Amino acid sequence: MNSTNRTVVVTGIGATTPLGGDATSTWEGLIAGKSGVGPLEQEWAADQAVRIAAQIAMEPSEVIPRPQARRLDRSAQFALIAAKEAWADAGYTETSADEGAVDADRVGAVIASGIGGVTTLLDQYDVLKEKGVRRVSPHTVPMLMPNGPSANVGLYVGARAGVHTPVSACASGAEAIGYAIEMIRTGRADVVIAGGTEAAIHPLPIAAFGNMMAMSKNNDDPQGASRPYDTGRDGFVLGEGAGVVVLESAEHAAARGARVYAEAVGQGISADGHDIVQPEPEGRGIAHALQNLLDRTDLDPAEIVHVNAHGTSTPAGDIAELKALRKVFGDDTDHFAVSATKSMTGHLLGGAGGVETVATVLALYHRVAPPTINVNDLDPEAEANADIVRGEARKLPVEGRIAALNDSFGFGGHNVVLAFRTV
Template sequence: MRRVVVTGLGATTPLGGDVASTWSALLAGESGISTLTQSWVQQYEIPVTFAGQAKVLASEVLTPQEAKRLDPSSQFALIAARQAWEDAGSPEVEPERLAVDFATGIGGVWTLLDAFDTLKERGPRRVLPMTVPMLMPNGPAAAIGMDLGARAGVRTAVSACASGNESIANAFHRIQTGEADVVVCGGAEAAIHPLPISAFAAMHALSKRNEDPTKASRPYDTDRDGFVMGEGAGALVLETLESAQARGAKIYCEIVGGSVTSDAYHITAPDPEGSGAARAVLAALSQAGASVTDVEHVNAHATSTPVGDIAEYTAIKRVFGDHTGELIVSATKAATGHLLGGAGAIEAIFTILALKEQLAPPTINLDNQDPAIELNVPRVPTKLSRPNAVAISNSFGFGGHNAVLAFRNL
């Protein structure tokens, strides 16, 4: 199996329009959550009036023509991918050896629902001819593939909130097995729309702290009451260690594990025993050739839901046992909100930077930690002490999807 490294990162998030600004805001303990001011909030009497909106509008980065032909999810994806590609030094690679594996959880929901409104109000002749290419879930991956000229395959993982991690895991294995030499991977989401917000609120999944949005996402806190919607994208460039060293590329770290399992338990609720999630962690560590005591840092899925946070803790405890107390755990959705299909990609970037800088990001809004969740969750940036340790990033999604990534410094 070929060794795989990370050579490029890109992002646009509720905390910043690129990786540097996002990471800086995260370390500073800032919140990217804000009140929604769109007219549709009052028009439809939306019960949740806040979200993690992208800090930098896509229209400020893309050309008008690009924005017009892409759903917002694809806009974010293209922005993040271009950043990652530039950060990697725009590697010279044969198009037939360059692939894209880019995820989304929901896809072009804005395009789909806007087109349906147009159909109802103005008739079929006014529906835009680009509607289907814009709404299809593989739109973000296709946009990146065409932009970079990738011909080794363009794929899309759609596995709810595990999508971003699954995409990165798929990319990792494609390079390991020789299908491609370089893969641009990650995830994007743009679902801050009245219908998804109303639907998530109806299932009591969202926090309803309308009067205090920056404090709404509270992973592991006794007062947590649901997750906060977020939007944006994260992108990584993965390539073989051999090619990265040959071209003198900057190397962030090595990706050493990427595993996918499923609960087969419930369409929305996680397995309370955490067995599927635990198997995903153990599989990622097995691929890495690592033991549980080799892990120092965990970027947790930690959505701030009463049931989900407990289930993840159960899985962590199941895997790490007595070593659980030695882990330094970050729950970064407290600052970004939950980017759904883009969450795993953003959090993979946070995990990689934590390794590179040997600094775990803080978890904000954790005022009263749930006594049933006995994890070391720092409220301030915290130094890591084992440069050769493994760091993992967890993502879990509706449908019982579990995807876990493992990284290690070279």
């Protein structure tokens, strides 16, 4: 239990996204090049400059009983749905801890959110103004807490080794998974359920992102609006949902005969130290995170064949990431199949790293890289720095051990890179 270098593996996956209500339908949508973006038809959207978003494919009300849903913020609902799927996919049940199938003292939960219960906070403030103090829900505080999703998932799996909530904007979900890997590697836990969630499709966030010129205003073509690496890209499309994985020590997984999707090799973390919003244009901070990953793990760059890029469809950010890859890996990047799945799911903010980890793991497991859609006119700088998977999914090498990276970056200059490989 005191080892500081235990091998960590992925044994369960779960998701609820704009492409599907579970990991399977989400993966099928990604491989098919399906867009989850559509028009916002809510009454409040009519006055917005941005009237498109990638809304969830399956409403939580379809699977969560109403009495329970009323006590959970939408972000926690997404997290719980994805976590239940991942936990079951790993071969566990809600009562596994009680029945001794897993030691609760060795189980952790790390679920991140970039914004937390923003819809609860804003909606309950409206209740306060319009209906008075007595009508504010007594569940408001546990619903709006950023740690609410993690706490509820931790309660579901019976986690007692630690329940944590990293908050680092759009890098939050990836940082959660990186933290979970370290919990297992350093002996704090044997099993950790980890990922990210976000539910911020609401008038205020939409207006705020729109006014800072961060989001696409391509309202006439919702499905074509998220277009990483295209010369006409004009900002990201806001999405919602959650992605969760179950991580275990290799010994623990082997002892119970668990199916293993991939090895979780490790993480690299850095900060830009440049600007609260804009990325460092040459990708120096990102390059530092990539180098940190290589320095802290036994990952061989020659194993890397796929990158699930952060690729949000912003003019500056897309290219900075590719420059960083080229800076660290040189000509090896010519062999990376780079996919920007936000072209299909939109940008799930704190949930992005979780959903994109699910996509990265499945890309290795099935040995196929999803496409980047809507790249009609490839940016010459993108073409010079990376091999972008466009139009159709691409098969990855079928023989030998291969690895993939999942990149996530956030406002504030947060950079997180995760690495996975086949087993």
